[in-house]
Amino acid sequence: MSGQTIWDKLARMDRRVFYWILFICLTVPYMTPLGLPITVTPSTRSYYDGLKTIQPGEVVLLSINSGVSAWGDCLPAMVASVYQVHEQGGKLIVWSIGYNDCDITWARIKTLLATNVFTDWVEGEDYVYFGYCPGQETNVALLRDNIRGVYTKDVRGVATDDIPLMEDINDASKIKFVMSSDTGDAQIYYIRQWKNGPVNYVGSGQPPLVAEMGIAMNKSGDMVYYLSGDEFGLVAGSRGAAELEALVGLKGNATITMDSISVSHVLLVLAIILANVGMFATRGQKK
Amino acid sequence: MSQVYKRELVFIVTGVVALVMMLDYFFGKNIPGLSGSGGIAGQLQTWALIIQLMAIGLGAINLIQVHYRQISRKTDMAIYSIIFMVFFAFLLLLGLYKLFTGVELYPYTWVFANVYTSLGTTLYAITGFFVFSAAYRAFRARNVDAAILLIGGCFVLLANAPIGEVLWSGFPLIGNWFNNVGQIPGMRAFTVVGALGLLAYGFRALIGKEKGFYSEAS
Amino acid sequence: MIANVAAYPSDPLVILGIWVALFLMLAIYSYPLYKENPVYRFAEHIFVATALAIGIIVNLTSLRNSAWTPLVGGNYLLIIPIILGFCMYFLLIPKQRWVSRYPIAILVGSSLGLGIASNPLPSIITQVISTITAPKAGTAVWAWFPGSPTGDWFSFVFVAVGLICSMTYFLLTYEHTGPVKPVTIAGRYFIMLALGAYFGNTVLFRFSMLAERGQYILRVLGLVPY
Numbered sequence: 003m004s005g006q007t008i009w010d011k012l013a014r015m016d017r018r019v020f021y022w023i024l025f026i027c028l029t030v031p032y033m034t035p036l037g038l039p040i041t042v043t044p045s046t047r048s049y050y051d052g053l054k055t056i057q058p059g060e061v062v063l064l065s066i067n068s069g070v071s072a073w074g075d076c077l078p079a080m081v082a083s084v085y086q087v088h089e090q091g092g093k094l095i096v097w098s099i100g101y102n103d104c105d106i107t108w109a110r111i112k113t114l115l116a117t118n119v120f121t122d123w124v125e126g127e128d129y130v131y132f133g134y135c136p137g138q139e140t141n142v143a144l145l146r147d148n149i150r151g152v153y154t155k156d157v158r159g160v161a162t163d164d165i166p167l168m169e170d171i172n173d174a175s176k177i178k179f180v181m182s183s184d185t186g187d188a189q190i191y192y193i194r195q196w197k198n199g200p201v202n203y204v205g206s207g208q209p210p211l212v213a214e215m216g217i218a219m220n221k222s223g224d225m226v227y228y229l230s231g232d233e234f235g236l237v238a239g240s241r242g243a244a245e246l247e248a249l250v251g252l253k254g255n256a257t258i259t260m261d262s263i264s265v266s267h268v269l270l271v272l273a274i275i276l277a278n279v280g281m282f283a284t285r286g287q288k289k
Numbered sequence: 290m291s292q293v294y295k296r297e298l299v300f301i302v303t304g305v306v307a308l309v310m311m312l313d314y315f316f317g318k319n320i321p322g323l324s325g326s327g328g329i330a331g332q333l334q335t336w337a338l339i340i341q342l343m344a345i346g347l348g349a350i351n352l353i354q355v356h357y358r359q360i361s362r363k364t365d366m367a368i369y370s371i372i373f374m375v376f377f378a379f380l381l382l383l384g385l386y387k388l389f390t391g392v393e394l395y396p397y398t399w400v401f402a403n404v405y406t407s408l409g410t411t412l413y414a415i416t417g418f419f420v421f422s423a424a425y426r427a428f429r430a431r432n433v434d435a436a437i438l439l440i441g442g443c444f445v446l447l448a449n450a451p452i453g454e455v456l457w458s459g460f461p462l463i464g465n466w467f468n469n470v471g472q473i474p475g476m477r478a479f480t481v482v483g484a485l486g487l488l489a490y491g492f493r494a495l496i497g498k499e500k501g502f503y504s505e506a507s
Numbered sequence: 508m509i510a511n512v513a514a515y516p517s518d519p520l521v522i523l524g525i526w527v528a529l530f531l532m533l534a535i536y537s538y539p540l541y542k543e544n545p546v547y548r549f550a551e552h553i554f555v556a557t558a559l560a561i562g563i564i565v566n567l568t569s570l571r572n573s574a575w576t577p578l579v580g581g582n583y584l585l586i587i588p589i590i591l592g593f594c595m596y597f598l599l600i601p602k603q604r605w606v607s608r609y610p611i612a613i614l615v616g617s618s619l620g621l622g623i624a625s626n627p628l629p630s631i632i633t634q635v636i637s638t639i640t641a642p643k644a645g646t647a648v649w650a651w652f653p654g655s656p657t658g659d660w661f662s663f664v665f666v667a668v669g670l671i672c673s674m675t676y677f678l679l680t681y682e683h684t685g686p687v688k689p690v691t692i693a694g695r696y697f698i699m700l701a702l703g704a705y706f707g708n709t710v711l712f713r714f715s716m717l718a719e720r721g722q723y724i725l726r727v728l729g730l731v732p733y
Contacts, residue, residue, distance in 0.1 A: 021421070039451060043468075074715040302613065314624035334617060342569055376560075381560045
């Protein structure tokens, strides 16, 4: 093995060394923040502009289709969005068609916004939380025409008919827009069944618009829907959430996480460059 | 003829349900009794939802069978299967108590908040490690295709991280162009091709050419 | 204004909970950071048991709300899907398996009907319209040509040509020879570019998850605000 070059050694390095380096690089920046500037991308700006159109009393939907497991990427955008809905004087309906642990997510949002929002908002009047219902696209289609058919009561056990906020609301046309926080395709269900399905509406209002604030991995697939106008805004992962936090003026976890993301991304790019230099160097030697 | 109810009738049921859904989507308002909370389409959607909800027991039975086999054969993994069984039974009983009485016992909440969410989050995040080592070992410009993949990936990486802008102002500019324009032809092609594929599969299923979903092979 | 600060728990059971969560997390990470071991397997089996039990309870709760409560309230038609739901379990009896085809037929019919009807508009028609719609003059679409008086025609042509090439690549019923060959090769390059960007965004997602876990350790240890 004496003939091994540095490149050979690097190529055969135990994967666990990389894992430890990565984990340390992701963790340490939380203790020593860098505070790098964040530029807002057009898709996040559009999302924010959409939030700014909410008039006092208008109702929007937060659909929590991301689990606790995706908090790192999804939670900050939800927190910033709920904050902005409150700032605009809007009202909020919350449910989940994706994950059964949405109760914990909603509890966390309430904890993080306890002093900013929830001292002021009254449950049942300003916001209502219905919890999780399985069924995916079938469920979204059902909710379009008959919310009470799916959610007979909220998580407190209060009948939907007795909730003041829901007094005139039983179909999608009474909701201004959907803020869908996704790890999967739920936003597309809302586009297909709510936004583009107005011929079906029993209600008399306009079909709601849809905005996405999902995981960063969804950005590639969602960008085509954003560009075609099916989504009025797109907040992609923790980076998009950090941009949204800057826009709404609420510094949250995404902004803090950006330092960690910066260090780890540079580390990965360096690793890729190193691997490619090694490949070309050893290829030259073999020739 | 005796087999009609095992095959042909199944196709007819599938076709009728699909047709009702399509009619509802395009002409719902114009056909009385089709749309809305009491309409046929809404009823069928509710039926589908209930069937879906009831099907979870299949997964449970399958998992219990697997672990029961491990225990009865006394394999090396039997101890873990016992742990699985005990923990599953314990939590299920707590959950059933909540379901029938409406009272959520603290251990259920505690396990949900501290065990289930922690493990779920951690298992979800574990792929971050593998992405890193996979990128180091496989992300190499061996040919033109790989080089394009590499360049696109690296610019998007540096555009997503705020440090990219600090290193060079061109990184976010180019990276965001890849994100907003560069990737669109490929991603749009995936979207269109996927939708066409779904249509083709749907029509094949409706005319009885697609047999996988009702497990004829078995 | 700051939204990420919550008080460190003071309830002993809650403190015990966050330490148990930390232990289980480290048990899972012992697999990539060390090697497969009994503690990892223990945590893995606990997760499967917990996920299954909670999944069953959540589904039963939804079933009670959407089936049982309306049924006892007088909507007797709901007995049909309940019976069909039980029919699903004939999947476990090989000779009577055909019975399960009826509930599956309802599920497949419902999904296909919804999909076939609703998919073409956003995924085909709108995508084509978006591709052939000329860029608006005077708008710097992606800040690539800021202040361009004619609109971003470069991006427009890039997307239009790229989409045609990429679609041709998926033309699997036609042999890729002759004049089609360079088009499909170009299509492959466009697809590679898309996959590269997808990879970049995937990394952000995966690293955000991992960073959140790192932050959790620091939160439990009291090194950063809880």
